[in-house]
Amino acid sequence: MFQLIARQVRGGTLSALLASAALMIPALPAFAGQTDSYTLPQQSYNQSRARNYKVYVPSNVQSPAPMVMALHGCKQTNNDVLNDWGLKAAADEYGFILVAPFITSYDGLRNENCWGFWFDHHRHEGAGEVEDLHQIAQAVEANYTIDANRRYITGLSSGGAMATVASVAHNEYWAAAAPASGLPYGEDSASVSLSGQCPGSATFHSVSRVSSDM
Template sequence: MNLKPTASNLSGLLDEHPEKPPQGINVDSKLRAGLNLYSRERTYRLYVPEGYDGSKPSALLVVLHGCHQTYEDIQQISGFDALADREQFLVLYPYVTSYLGYRARQCWGWWVKAHRTRGRGEVEDISRIVEQVQQEYSVDPSRRYICGLSSGGAMAVNCLVAYPDKFAGGASVAGLAYGETPSAVKGSAFSIPRYHSLPRLCAVMRKNLAGATPPNLLIIHSDGDQVVSEKATDNLEQSWKQVAELDTDASEWHIDGETSGTPWSLHGYTSHDQQRLVRLRTSEFPHSWLGGPEGQHSSPDAPCISELIWWHLNASATRELGEVTPRKDTLLQEAS
């Protein structure tokens, strides 16, 4: 069976925004530095939705901020809190907090080997934060997801590769492929990005997956992005596709649509009723979070990606388990 969303349903989803502001509570906490050399003390915030019931295991969505942002910034512009109230899931906002060495302000070190390798650095600290939250709140281990913007999008990709057993799926907004370097980011109007070859990216990804299958991934990018290029996003898509062997194990589909006058396209690979790899392309918007409330690095007039992210992660990553029926599950319909 070839399963894919329909253009009309997707257009409605991308045009949907929360009807009321968040009503839950913020819980700010700290993680102590771990034993590995690159671990640091981290600050993080957990959003607990209105009506949270600790007797029922909840999904957990980790959301990573981009450069020049804090966890408060990404919390403001992503719009996930109001969505969490409606859908009843926990939202975790880690903060890079501090770091060694030179990097753009408040960037995750997504390109540093020590920070993208299981058991070390920032990916390990993010994993430990998840474990710490699970000690205090009821989390469904089959519904742990991660996403992020820019450096946070790249770090979300790193976490999926380093901990495929911890995260059922993820989303990268203006992020990069696992194993890329800062040269893949356009630093100025005069710089020329340089990228690793696809075989090299796939080799590094396979090595760090250590035989595991890559989790489901949603990639989001606008062609107006002057920081992360279309080529960088292509490398992320193609490396994921090759390592997950989707050429032989999935049906491919493509949908074009328009939401509030903004054209978009969605390209995906479906296997065993799961959307394994999906890419949303849209136009004209800068390097930013799309469709959320106003704030730093936000494009509020764009299609609402938080709704798409939650639907993709919750609907596709849990479909085989048969334990959860997402509210938007009807988007996945049999194609003609």
């Protein structure tokens, strides 16, 4: 192969060779939008922390735009949300502003980067992680023109459970929630199995209790 390339280069066909090589490179998705990085400072209410978050704005977005907040799962970051979930392509296609918070730091016994959906101080309006998420959404609205009737939240695994928490705690704010592989509102640490099996030793609340908690 090297000899073939060398003969072609000496024969004055370098430009043709480069053009042929370019055709063999697989096309990568092109995102014409812009990603901005922000930090929500720690707030004065209980259990607030500084939170990093990123906002992806498609180039063709119309105002006012829908907003979709997407929460990463355990052992993930908001970069996984932006780069691996296909949501930037969806934002380009459907014209919504994508918000990807990062838990950044956290308290209590939990796996890496898990949202604290089972902690009582993180799942009620006015405190903790769920209020930090609400404040991030409001900060986005202060910087971008968002349609107040089309605010949505989703997430994966612990992010899915936290999306459920957010939609309950601030049900007047979010138009809809779409948790993926999450848990119902009000579940506690017993719902998370550490046995390595699925569902393993996990136990779950009754439907009537979930309904009452909500």
